Amino acid sequence: MPTSSSPPPLGSRLWGSLTSIRLTLFLLLVLGLVAVVGTILPQDQPLPQYLRHYGDTLGSLLYGGGLTRIYYSPWFLAPVSLLAANILACLVHGLPQALKRCRRRLTWDTALELPERGRFSWPVEVDAGPLVTTALSQELGRPRKEVFSDKEVYLYERGRFRPLGPYLVHLGLLLILAGGLVGKFWGVEGRLPILEGETAQAFELGPQGEQPLGFQVRLDRFQVQFYEPGSAPKEFRSDLTFFINGREETRRTCRVNEPVTFGGLTFYQSSYGAQTTGAVRLKVCQGDDCEVMEVPFRRMVDLPQGKGQVMVVRLDGDLQGYGPAVQLAFRQGPGHPQVFWVLKDHPEVADQPGPFRFTLLAVPFKFYSVFQVKRDPGVWWVYSGFVLLLPGFYLAFFRPSQRWAVVLEPTPTGGVQGRLLGASPRAREDFAARQERLLDSLKRGSHQ
């Protein structure tokens, strides 16, 4: 930074702060804080939820201020855009120089400008050349040798491409952010529930409405499997058939972790459920006195002789692997209903409060399966960003650049004088240790 009395022009001051590491550190901190808020404050809930939780003033302030959709609000987008600009500015600022440095191989004349690390001299009878080669090879690797009329120069260089490392990493990060934008603007994402046996033409795009698939898809069958009854689910599986203009194209199976792609859209198994296709047949017993009745889904039905009311509240096509089941709400007189499950094939599993005993005779239903449907052209940007990060990290952290040179010159008395030159700006400790060992082995057989 020039410290002249007249302030530098606004443009260069702006550029200066845009490329400054202080801005980077500040933005990293701000983004961290925004993310903390985003995890503490529940996101994407409807307004009444916040009003109930945080009171009218604070709740509407949070909602109105965009804090409840923080990752889509300026709170997050502004610092992340600034960070992208910061990274981009640093790339523009430093990449040409880094490229230039990578192109510049260590040559004898640049090597002579390296700082000197030690001097030694050998008597006439010692052949210094092989000694230097051995010492360098043992500590570093095979050196290059250049011979001139008045001197010999041994060169060794490692990590020449190290300066590229940080730029690759930051380029990768920019690609990832760009991929996010590409997905946001050119991608689509929606939901598609299909009932078994039915064919869908379009999928739901949130509140905006529907979007045609461009083809047809039929859910042939949905299955949920459990490891054993009462234990965890093992697999959710949807068998799909795809049609174009009514002609069958292909049959595919979609599972969790195994999405299906067709016609540029990818289908992910996201959830499932069951839906009745007719009235549920129940047997109601009090002692030995039994009666069969038909109960439509979610409609309150009176028991015979007005002994109470019953409603089928929920249906499960396979309750924890025990087969079909319905949840009943049963009420005698006023007051709160009792809610309990009745299983068709395993009635013994669930208790009933009584005094009536309900048995499930028939429950006509079909499964439905819900898919997440999406197309995201940004994914490949993101993935190429990931791929760039890896060599970038390798170069940046594991290939510190080191440049070494040993210059041998004849002395007037007929012996040889040697100088060890070298530098490693980013690995000083490692460099110092190597320097000590090198000097040790070079001085072996020398005068000092």
Added chain:
Amino acid sequence: MISLVLGGVMLAYLLAAILLMMSDLWASPRLEGAGRLVLWAGLGAHSGALLGRWAASYGAALGHTPAAGFGEKLQLVILQVPLANFYESLVFFAWCLPFVGLLSFRRHLKGYLGAVVAILACLLLAYASLGGVDSRIKPLMPALKSNWLLIHVVTCFLGYAAFALSFGCANLYLFQARRPRPSLPPLGQLDRLIYQTTTLGFLLLTLGILTGAVWAESAWGRYWSWDPKETWSLITWLIYAALLHARLVKGWPGRRIAWLAVLGFMAVLFTYFGVSFLLTGLHSYLN
């Protein structure tokens, strides 16, 4: 059987910590040798217990998912890696500490530094076996049935372990900076170790986040969902990114770097424990 071995391993780590600490107090190379030996023995037995659990988990899986042929069996072996619930992750985290410690500290893993590693590993194992954590082997839920499980969890926990070591070094650094003690490692060395372990952890955490993103893309159809665990690992990543920039580009002095390393590890702990217990989200199958 396996829990018995793990109990022994826990005691071995405790013993190693005591021996290593005493070796510094009395400047005794013999005690140091003994401490290192016990630590190695503990790590060996710990590895055995992990493999045993893996075999048991594979055996249980064969019961409900019969696999024929080499390919299917290999697939099942990969899926049944014992990293599928909170207990297994604790045991693996504890294993990572001495492993990464021996890997990145090498000859510096002695004295107080070695004791810190052993104590942390011992505490994690104690929590796993005595903290009322469910240790039963359960069949794998559909969301976890993926080859990414192995690589994602392994990179994340190796990264956590590296950060734990950087935290240990940072504590020693802060202690040493306030009240210098000749028996503690010199400040320069601690500063270098903080940087080394942070670099390793940062690399591994980045890999963990990347593999997680690729997995999420194929399981949930979204490489990033702002799930609390994801978000907190991003927060952790941001803190360590700030640390590395401050040190590499700005050349901040050691004390501030040490404080950042402490802050970063707090974020790691919250990512691991806090998110699982306080916040719910897509990763909540860990409890």
